[in-house]
Amino acid sequence: MTNTILLKSRPEGKPTVSNFEFVKDNSELEINDGEILLETAYVSVDPYLRGRMSDAKSYIPPFELNKPVQSGVVAKVTASKNDNFKNGDYVSGMLAWKTHQVSNGEGLLKVDGSQAPLSTYLGVLGMTGLTAYLGLNQIGKPVAGETIVVSGAAGAVGSVVGQIAKIIGLNVIGIAGTDEKIKMLKTKFGFDAGINYNTSKDIKADIAKAAPNGVDIYFDNVGGPISDAVLFNINRLARIIICGAISVYNSTETPMSVSVQPFLVKNSALMQGFIVSNYAEKFPEAIQQLSAWLSEGKLTYTETIVEGFENIPNAFIDLFEGKNKGKMIVKI
């Protein structure tokens, strides 16, 4: 039996469970030559999926209504007529929100659960880690001694960015939404300072205090008022990596912010949108480095694992309330 989650309607503002539909199919899945049968093990839920649920122009086409949602998935090969995969292999790739599915193997990567937990191939050794590593290095061009601010710092990408920045030798300031997350940034991930945007009376002033020499790099996962506050603290030749804008993904109106242009021109600063898929040629080098740091114990990670296929929509929705610490993953 196959369970599938379809996009039933496009969210207006914050997504709700009613935007999704569960369907069951009792027919047996069959594979042809060249195909493999997959049983889903772990499903990644990510803020960027919100963009694909709208029909606005974007870098990847929107999800179609009444078709399965897709995201990063780790799955087990349970039958194979493809020479590249054998029964019992695990693979990762962009796959449908289905308990079982057939694939021709295209775009799938074999992953090894004995080298690292399977879930990490959706997180620190997957798109999350690649986004952190390549966004920071390709756009941020960090130099030891500089100061970086990371927003969404306790999230999947942010927590890895901060750790890599520490390895390189930066002063690392994280912004997150609870005292528990701030504590985790400092104790578990080695951030130098943390700012709780929910309790801070003046985020701009708190950043200035934590960054007495100003901010050279801002890794922006959130957009909105937090990013406005960072702008007032940037240095000459600052680099701002726009990796996400979770604070406005659910906006039903065009969001307004402090005008960035005067800050950029005054400081000869750079602001660039980052999408990891544009840097595919750098993936092997990045994964090698991330794996090395992980096995040397220089890099750690946090996962929020939710159990049960039926909980995928809720896990996704919870991202927008910051209920996850680190990578949000659903175990099937």
Added chain:
Amino acid sequence: MTNTILLKSRPEGKPTVSNFEFVKDNSELEINDGEILLETAYVSVDPYLRGRMSDAKSYIPPFELNKPVQSGVVAKVTASKNDNFKNGDYVSGMLAWKTHQVSNGEGLLKVDGSQAPLSTYLGVLGMTGLTAYLGLNQIGKPVAGETIVVSGAAGAVGSVVGQIAKIIGLNVIGIAGTDEKIKMLKTKFGFDAGINYNTSKDIKADIAKAAPNGVDIYFDNVGGPISDAVLFNINRLARIIICGAISVYNSTETPMSVSVQPFLVKNSALMQGFIVSNYAEKFPEAIQQLSAWLSEGKLTYTETIVEGFENIPNAFIDLFEGKNKGKMIVKI
């Protein structure tokens, strides 16, 4: 007798003549060994000077109160005790708003009025031309067949940007504030299309119409609502050069705009502040190219020349009402 214009008070909002003070000094100027005596011939007034009149943190220190304002100046050497300059030479450089002054020659460039009119060394062959050429090439990285939008297109920098973009083979769209300016963009400077932001009913839609394949490069001299409208039309991997933000230079409150972050991340787009002085090592190559285009007749320019030292403050103030066409220069 030497006339001098001091910054008397920092403008609040739009500058007024009362922010400046004229002082006269009847003493004879004397030069020591290594010095030259200069008589001011042309003074450049530029929007960026507004920034230096505030005491906010910026890329160059603010003007001091009760000290002379400085800008680009072409002056005649009337006495010399410096081997590098002789009586009758003309020089350009950052000099004080004074009719006469003494210099040690540092930072001054000899200019030749027989090769091009002296005023062009403050415009198309000076900072204006360098800003257009280097901003477009270093950040915009234009490719034949792409589409560029230029705001402040009839201004000193914008009109040169558009012409260079045409030479390279782009589809060039200019935005300006009067029908007369739009006509000039198309007839004199060869722009493909022009949009009058004062009469357009929907700037966003008008840009979409003039740029059916979307906007690859935006050369932004203005900021504010015009730049918001361009954002909705940018392509994947678009480059936005923030050269100026004249629409907000006189703001007394922090200006708000459409949030750029979602547009940048969706399109992997780049937005970068451009300050010409960061590219000094490219000046010789740029001036050579601009001079060649000028003498080949591929590049033309417009100047608004105001006469009289006493009119410098008014000429500067008029910039913010768009009273200039092309480079605004005061002839002494």
